[in-house]
Amino acid sequence: MTARTVLEIGTLGGYSTIWLARALPADGRLITLEYEAKHADVARENIQRAGLSTEVDIRVGAALDTLPVLAEEDQGPFDLIFIDADKPNNPHYFEWALKLARPGTLIVADNVIRDGAVIDAKSADPSVQGVRQFLELLDHDTRVTATAIQTVGSKGYDGFVLALVTDTDTR
Numbered sequence: 001m002t003a004r005t006v007l008e009i010g011t012l013g014g015y016s017t018i019w020l021a022r023a024l025p026a027d028g029r030l031i032t033l034e035y036e037a038k039h040a041d042v043a044r045e046n047i048q049r050a051g052l053s054t055e056v057d058i059r060v061g062a063a064l065d066t067l068p069v070l071a072e073e074d075q076g077p078f079d080l081i082f083i084d085a086d087k088p089n090n091p092h093y094f095e096w097a098l099k100l101a102r103p104g105t106l107i108v109a110d111n112v113i114r115d116g117a118v119i120d121a122k123s124a125d126p127s128v129q130g131v132r133q134f135l136e137l138l139d140h141d142t143r144v145t146a147t148a149i150q151t152v153g154s155k156g157y158d159g160f161v162l163a164l165v166t167d168t169d170t171r
């Protein structure tokens with residue numbers, strides 16, 4: 001896909017931000033949301049070193065506070081939305097992603113397998129429960145076609161969700 005507008009939830013040091021921003025066309029833009037000011041500072045420096053400061057807009061604060069601001073500013077719809085912040089809030093981020101999407105938007109969400117812990121319905125881990133609720137929403141929501149893909153690497157196994165928005169009508 002040729003994404004011109006990208007929204008990222010969860011910046012950390014800007015690693016994924018830089019990869020995403022490098023793939024933008026000349027008129028592309030990326031907004032990334034980060035809770036921790038110190039992470040945002042590191043990301044800003046890395047993004048500047050990568051020569052991408054013009055394309056990237058970092059918003060500092062809890063994403064559940066900054067997402068409504070993006071909606072008020074009419075920043076959407078985004079072509080690609082990457083969810084990679086605090087996993088307990090994934091169900092809320094999914095709802096916001098849909099509000100800021102259009103039919104054809106791709107939603108990507110990281111860390112949805114969690115070394116297999118995600119199959120444990122009784123898990124006391126709020127991140128596991130957040131991911132489980134998110135996957136349930138994807139299963140039932142007729143506005144998306146989605147799948148989860150497992151990955152194996154040196155850090156163990158995990159995976160990501162790919163959800164294609166097919167309809168944005170509110171239900």
Ligand SMILES: C[S@@+](CC[C@H](N)C(=O)[O-])C[C@H]1O[C@@H](n2cnc3c(N)ncnc32)[C@H](O)[C@@H]1O
Nearest residue numbers: 010011012015016034035036062063084085086
């Ligand atoms: C997994 S890291 C992001 C990694 C980054 N996307 C990458 O791949 O390079 C998650 C980030 O989300 C941030 N975060 C946690 N809770 C948040 C919230 N409520 N709102 C916005 N960002 C949050 C954390 O501070 C952390 O920097």
